[in-house]
Amino acid sequence: AQSVTQLGSHVSVSEGALVLLRCNYSSSVPPYLFWYVQYPNQGLQLLLKYTTGATLVKGINGFEAEFKKSETSFHLTKPSAHMSDAAEYFCAVSGSFSGYSTLTFGKGTMLLVSP
């Protein structure tokens, strides 16, 4: 079975600082990996995804993530935080459940951005 661990339920940064949100996964097969963002009382929006090919993936709003197979990690980064980045971020890994394609989500990391 697959699983996702997001280190830190809350991460605080200052505006303009580097954002680093950590995600480690477990999967018995080559994974597809996703980062989603959720603003308060809204649904999830896809930030970026890794399927195959280039291990450094660029997404929307200046975010990027690097797939590191040896470390089973898929950390999300952004060089300079903006106030509008304050939200909850979820990492997800592909898998199967009773033979059907599913995603397993981490518990989420709340990003707090201070002026």
Added chain:
Amino acid sequence: DGGITQSPKYLFRKEGQNVTLSCEQNLNHDAMYWYRQDPGQGLRLIYYSQIVNDFQKGDIAEGYSVSREKKESFPLTVTSAQKNPTAFYLCASSIAAGTYEQYFGPGTRLTVT
């Protein structure tokens, strides 16, 4: 605009009542999903459906039921058997079975007192 709609945004019910949450998509996606979200718990899969007239239980299906009579609709009923129904419910869809990228609706916040 293509997307997923969930209604209502907020729903209040008395304990012991069944309640049905609506999920409609016009993306022509085959697969649809229901998740429950609680603070600090991430998203937990309730039910999913790969095609019309087919659905499977997820991790926490007890106390919930679904139907998939039309491709674009996947309503979720929270029954009185669900011990702790107050939560944020998210509906999602993906293009077809075997694809993993999911698109989410805006969610319904259910409060049961």
